[in-house]
Amino acid sequence: MRRNLLYGSWVVSAVLVALFVSACNESKNPSNDDDFVRVVVDTDPPVKPLSPEESMEKVQLPPGYHLELVASEPMIQEPVALTWDGNGRMFVAEMNTYMLDASGTGQYEPVSKIKLLEDTDGDGVMDKSTVYIDSLVLPRAILTIGDQLLVQETNVQHIWSYGDTDGDGVADTKKMVFRNDAVDSRNLEHQNGGLIWNMDNWIYPTRDNLRYKYKDGVLVADTLVDNMIGQWGITSDNYGRLFYSEAGPGLPAVQIQQMPAYGALNFIDQYTVDFTIPWPIIGNLDAQGGEKALRPEDNTLNRFTSGAGQSIFRGDRLPADMQGDYFIPEMVGRIIKRGKVLNKDGKIIIEDVYKEKDWLASADMNFRPLNTYTAPDGTMYIVDMYHGIIQESEWTGPDSYLGKVIAEKGLDKNKGMGRIYRVVHDDFERDTTKPNMLNESAAKLVTYLDHPNGWWRDNAQKQLIVLNDQSAVPDLKKIALGEQGGLKSKPSNLARIHALWTLEGMNAIDKGTLYSAMEDADPQVRKAAIWISEMYVKKNDAEVIDKLASLKNDTSADVRIQLFLTLRTNKTETAQQTVSELLAANPDNELMQVSYKTFLDKQRALEEELARVKNLSPEHRALVLKGATIYNQLCASCHGPKGRGITVAGSSDMPAPPLAGSPRLKGDKILTIQLLLSGLTGPVDGKEYADAMPSMAAQDDEWIAAVLSYVRNSGDLGNNASVVTPEEVKEVRAITGVPRGGMTLRTLEIMKLGRAENNNFIGK
Known part of the structure; x- marks a missing residue:
């Protein structure tokens, strides 16, 4: 789905994964495959919907790869996300009201659904469907835990758990597992777009500054240092490293260098320039940026605009060179891009696998890949919303470029469909083993945990923690130490890491097991042990901190970086001395050095912000603090965390102008209020930016006052001006029309001149 003015951080990560498939099944480097040629099919393609079979014929994939249909309309409609439970049953979230016309009419009506799909005969095609949950408002964040399905809807921040007690495929229990009564007034694209139970046993959403632990059937929240700004989808690699993406500003991978608990960290070069460039095979005339977003020779998209639904492939039934690669769909381009994840001294870099072509490209105008997943059968699944309009109504007004394209081509007529595909390869057969984890013993x-498919390992760990059967602990400890422990052979390094984290989740880890793992031959096992040891570090356990200090000269950059992060906030002399020695001994380790500087800057900024607002009235202080939250959740994505703008992969172009030190923000209140109410288009100080800023008029007066008060008073932004009150916003709203398509700066300045002698206006 697409857009919006957010554009946040960027970062790239992942450690190259152990390959489980035998060497005889390994394919050659796909980027060297001369038989794989990009062919542009049509510069102005037809928009008539195709059958699933016809649509699959329109897809270009590397030799040997093919699509298989898993499910389609009328069984599913408007699918946006899926998840499987431990028994392999598939739950599909449908956004049945998403952009049914260019105005988004009825979008928030409670008629969306979550379907339960099953393949009863084992042929790989879903043949049974029930409406598991009805009457929802645009759900897309779903996660199974045991026999429960966690769901978050649009516009609310509660998370609910649903269950089916009589086995009829329809949920009959509902329980709130996380409560937050605040209404989420952000555009739906900027709300939570996914949930993942990660290897570290925390549940992460795609956005904001929370993560959760599942305890006694409810979610217990933990507040993070920074707001995460991912949008559609979240994924992790074999070692628990998270990958987010940002659709609005076209960032194909963000927050991939370190875990969210340590704060946001992104590098401009965390992915190559090539990885930000799509290579579609049809003209993408419905790109929000219009002609400037298209190649003049064939109308194909020339830059990333709407990446979402990314995944690290961790299955075992596709070529081994796919293991650990990063896949991200671009819905406007109708492509899925494939990146190779490289670890360079602990810093993650994503490189484009193919030169001037993409792993998957469709010539079907309605193909809208929104999510990708490693499946229980070892292959990759793709969720295709198959929808005409993929941009939100802020960008599809009747006078906008997109609105005119939609009206001309009738894209609003293409709705009520949807497909789920399986990607297969000629050299592999999918795994037809039906999971049965919800009914199996802890020993099984x-x-x-040693399965070659990451989906099985993840779900076994999760189910073991949910069951909390302590009889499994002896075998888990043996596996963690490299012994057989109930397995058919000695465990792989990945099995040992999963065993360590499973013990942590079952509250059964002990110092001896961790100490042994810290001396392991595999650096990722050592890293996991250090990471887990934070439970002792937080308690200032001197024995554990001394043991960690002895690891400061580890040969692995990953291990040294984890040690640095684990000890960084501990105030004991030993911990701080170790951190200092690590920094001194690793002067060329960019990740460690930049991470520490960012950490110190964050601490300093927090202290300065508190000092700045302490002299404000309680009412104004609350307004500024609320504005800081809004800015970090929304505005920082395009304007940067400190208001200095954002660049992508070394480019000088920015999605939005910098705000730091802006004379407009420090000056006339009315102009800035009008700017937020109307939106802004056209050049700013003579420079064009990638996207127009949409109108914020749908937000209430306090919301607009809060964010303006923050940007006018933020030390990070170098501003120190008076606050804006809700009453002032109300007055300006009453006398300011909201023109379609937004105002230009020139229009705002002319309006300012027109009121120069009018004493009835505030902030004159």
């Missing part, structure tokens, strides 16, 4: 679940 332990054996799956």
